[in-house]
Amino acid sequence: MEITVKVNGADRSADVEPRMLLAHLIREEFGLTGTHVGCDTTSCGACTVLLDGRPIKSCTMFGVQADGREVTTVEGLLQDGQLHPIQAAFKQEHGLQCGFCTPGMMLTGSALLAENPSPSEDEVRWAISGNICRCTGYMNIVKAIQAAGHDMAAGPAETADATVAS
Amino acid sequence: MLPSRFEYHRPDSLEEALHLLAEHGDEAKVLAGGQSLIPVMKLRLAAPAHLVDIGRLGLDTIAEADGNLAIGALARHRDLERSDLLDARYPVMAAAAPLISDPIVRNLGTIGGSLCHADPAGDWGSVMLALQGSVVLRSERGERELPISEFFQDTFTTALEPDEILTEVRVPQPAGPSGGTYLKLERKVGDFATVATAIHLSLTDGTIERAGIGLTAVGSKNLQAADAEASLAGAEPTEAAFAEAGRLAAEASSPVTDVRGSADYKRHVVDVYVRRGLDRALEMARAA
Numbered sequence: 001m002e003i004t005v006k007v008n009g010a011d012r013s014a015d016v017e018p019r020m021l022l023a024h025l026i027r028e029e030f031g032l033t034g035t036h037v038g039c040d041t042t043s044c045g046a047c048t049v050l051l052d053g054r055p056i057k058s059c060t061m062f063g064v065q066a067d068g069r070e071v072t073t074v075e076g077l078l079q080d081g082q083l084h085p086i087q088a089a090f091k092q093e094h095g096l097q098c099g100f101c102t103p104g105m106m107l108t109g110s111a112l113l114a115e116n117p118s119p120s121e122d123e124v125r126w127a128i129s130g131n132i133c134r135c136t137g138y139m140n141i142v143k144a145i146q147a148a149g150h151d152m153a154a155g156p157a158e159t160a161d162a163t164v165a166s
Numbered sequence: 167m168l169p170s171r172f173e174y175h176r177p178d179s180l181e182e183a184l185h186l187l188a189e190h191g192d193e194a195k196v197l198a199g200g201q202s203l204i205p206v207m208k209l210r211l212a213a214p215a216h217l218v219d220i221g222r223l224g225l226d227t228i229a230e231a232d233g234n235l236a237i238g239a240l241a242r243h244r245d246l247e248r249s250d251l252l253d254a255r256y257p258v259m260a261a262a263a264p265l266i267s268d269p270i271v272r273n274l275g276t277i278g279g280s281l282c283h284a285d286p287a288g289d290w291g292s293v294m295l296a297l298q299g300s301v302v303l304r305s306e307r308g309e310r311e312l313p314i315s316e317f318f319q320d321t322f323t324t325a326l327e328p329d330e331i332l333t334e335v336r337v338p339q340p341a342g343p344s345g346g347t348y349l350k351l352e353r354k355v356g357d358f359a360t361v362a363t364a365i366h367l368s369l370t371d372g373t374i375e376r377a378g379i380g381l382t383a384v385g386s387k388n389l390q391a392a393d394a395e396a397s398l399a400g401a402e403p404t405e406a407a408f409a410e411a412g413r414l415a416a417e418a419s420s421p422v423t424d425v426r427g428s429a430d431y432k433r434h435v436v437d438v439y440v441r442r443g444l445d446r447a448l449e450m451a452r453a454a
Contacts, residue, residue: 001174018174018217019207040167042205043356045270054273060204061274064174065197065219108270129355130268 003067007032008076018064023047025063026073034074034103038132045131048104049073055108057130074103077110086110086148095144097135104131109145117149169207176219180304183220183331188306190216192328197221198240198279201271225278225333228252235337239278247272256337257450258346258366258378262293265348268356278332281317284324284387287358291318291388292380293348294335296364302334303327311336321386342375344368345450349439350382353426359383360426361435363415365443367403369451374398377411379440384419384432391415394440403448412441 004013007030014029026035026049038046040059047059050072077084086106089095096102105128112119112127119127124142133141177183187194195214197203198221206212225238228249235256237246246252247263266272266280266289280290281301293299294314301317303310303326317325326332350362362382368375377398379391394414401407421432 017171019169019171021168021208040208042201042271045268048270051273055270056273057270060201060271062174062200062204064176065200065221067176127269130270 001064003064005063005066005068006070008072014063016063018062020063021059022049022061022063022066022071023058025066026058026071029063032073032075036100036103038100043132044101045104045108046101048107048131050107050111053111053114055104055111055130072107074106077106084110085151086113086145089144089148089151090141093140093144093147095136095140101131101133101135105133105141105145109141109148112145113149113152117153119146119149121146167208167210169204170210170213172214173216174219175216176222180220180223180225180331180333183218183223184304184306184329186216186218187329187331190218194218194328196282196331198282199242199274199276200279201267201275202279202283202285220331226276230255230339233339235339237277237335237337239332239334240276241278243267243272243275243277243280244269246277255340256297258293258296258348258364259337261346262289262348262350262364265289265350265352265362271356277335281314281335282324282326282332284318284320284322285358286321286385286387286389287383288388289348289350289359289362289364289382292362292364292382294337295380295388295390296346296366296378297337298378299335299337301332302336303330304333305330309333315390318387323387340368342368342370343451343454345447345452345454346378347443347446347450349443351435351439358426361421361432361439363436363439363443365440365447367398367444367447367451369403369448372403374401374403374407377444379411379415379443381415381419381436383426384421384436386420389419391418391440393418398444403444408441408444408448411444412437415440 002015036046038044042060049058194216197217197219225240227238243266252260299314346366351360359382364380366378381389394411416433416437421429423429
């Protein structure tokens, strides 16, 4: 089946079997390997991407369901060579160790901040409860997401300082 | 694992979807949010030859009409979680919605899909039993409405015919002072319930008019604790009455011993959660 998905702002087309999972469409057809396949049982969230701005588990959707829709992967966070504030914050706050869960965490975090620019710790933990991290114990992930929210509210100048100061 | 091959259809209208089901019968499955169906297909526990994707057909309004709360089958768990109407007037539903799976799954999963999947560990099923909800089933042959108790037949088995689509869920509007809640014990967010209870209580002149008790993950399907409910109907809402209801509900459940706990433990949790849920519901009903 021929489909076209807008991935990170650009139309990408492919001819795929309906049973191809969105995660595999993204990784194998579109070559974007920042989206990870972790548990394959809809539990871990390492495969999280944004579908029309909302976090979804790409291992639990068929690629054909995304036909005509917008998908944002972790690669889409980078804009004109500039780190997205959430990427800068994960770097600054050491919000990752092995990095396997990180794309999912950042996308879920960015979606949270779009809805709630200044979340409490509880609100962050609730929002990322569909993303599992085996390395960090979550503390710095929470800090990173809150810091990103703070940086985004503060405006572009402050965000640039944050990336330079690492 | 990967699902086996299937033919994918994305009809532009409900009529087209119903026609596809009439044509393909039990070789077809309806795809709504896919958060239960796709995992089952990836395990190859289901291998439908045809998938009818109804995910873009709307059918997601949440509104009161004709004495009922009418919810489109494709209302996503996240929409129900964020509904002010549910928060204000349907506390059992408002309590259950945020506890379903995890926030990411809730962005896609639908109430209609959940009810049709009929997992005994499904949360909406117990809520519907407690609230005496019903479902609207449509096919090319017509439309029918079934009480939820008749809809659930057995584990993963409902009264849905192969050519039918569940289009709407209905819940009676609250009559007098009432309250309710959903209590869920789970090992971690996203795990299936170890035990959960849906509790609804309505009062009339200070005595109990009706109690609704739905039990999750303690039987071959979502259970209605009918004896417990009967013991409360028309009774004074005392601690003793609630204790008896808890005992009867625990007796009515048939949990299995598994990784989430022993059958005895789960039965005990049913007792505790029914009593606790009734206490909370009573508080809300009295404040109403």
